[in-house]
Structures are given as structure tokens and as C-alpha cells.
Amino acid sequence: MTLSGDLFIVNFYHRSLKGHDTRNGRECYFCRLSDPDFEKRKPQDRLVQWQQSDNASAHLTEDGYVRHRMAELMKKLQATPNLWLRESA
Numbered sequence: 001m002t003l004s005g006d007l008f009i010v011n012f013y014h015r016s017l018k019g020h021d022t023r024n025g026r027e028c029y030f031c032r033l034s035d036p037d038f039e040k041r042k043p044q045d046r047l048v049q050w051q052q053s054d055n056a057s058a059h060l061t062e063d064g065y066v067r068h069r070m071a072e073l074m075k076k077l078q079a080t081p082n083l084w085l086r087e088s089a
Contacts, residue, residue, distance in 0.1 A: 028064070030054040034071040041067065 025047030031054070032038050038046065045064035052058035056068040 024050050025060055026050050028054045031068055031071055034075055
């Protein structure tokens with residue numbers, strides 16, 4: 001950093017932030033409760049954007065989105081056991 005008059009000039013080696021930094025994320029509460037393998041996920045796959053609710057589209061990575069959807073499907077299957085058997089009979 002250099003001082004030019006009253007302004008500080010920051011060097012150009014710093015990356016520009018685009019608003020999608022992991023510091024803006026938090027762990028998905030739904031996935032933490034629903035997915036038994038949540039602790040085995042990569043740290044980025046656990047995070048959702050802090051200003052959104054815990055839904056699949058709020059995840060920061062595609063893998064986190066897919067795993068959230070899989071957890072939703074598993075929860076629906078557990079809530080309606082043997083539903084497909086009743087429909088096929």
C-alpha cells in the first residue's frame with residue numbers, strides 16, 4: 001500500500017470479490033439433520049448462502065445442491081413407506 005495525498009492505493013495483486021465468497025456462507029441446517037454423511041462432505045459442499053433459507057438452490061456448489069436434493073428425496077421416501085406398493089396393488 002502506498003499513500004497518495006489523502007488516499008491509500010492498494011496494490012493490484014488482490015483479487016476482486018464477486019460476492020460469492022465462502023465467508024458469506026453457513027452450514028445447511030437441513031442437510032446437517034437429514035444427511036448421515038454430512039460430516040464427510042467437503043467443507044464447500046456443506047455451505048449455503050447466508051441470506052437464503054436452507055434449500056437446495058442456496059448451496060454454493062453443485063455437489064452440495066445435488067446432495068441436498070438427495071436428502072429431500074430420502075426424507076420423502078421415509079415419510080411415505082410402502083406407498084409404491086399400495087399403488088401397484
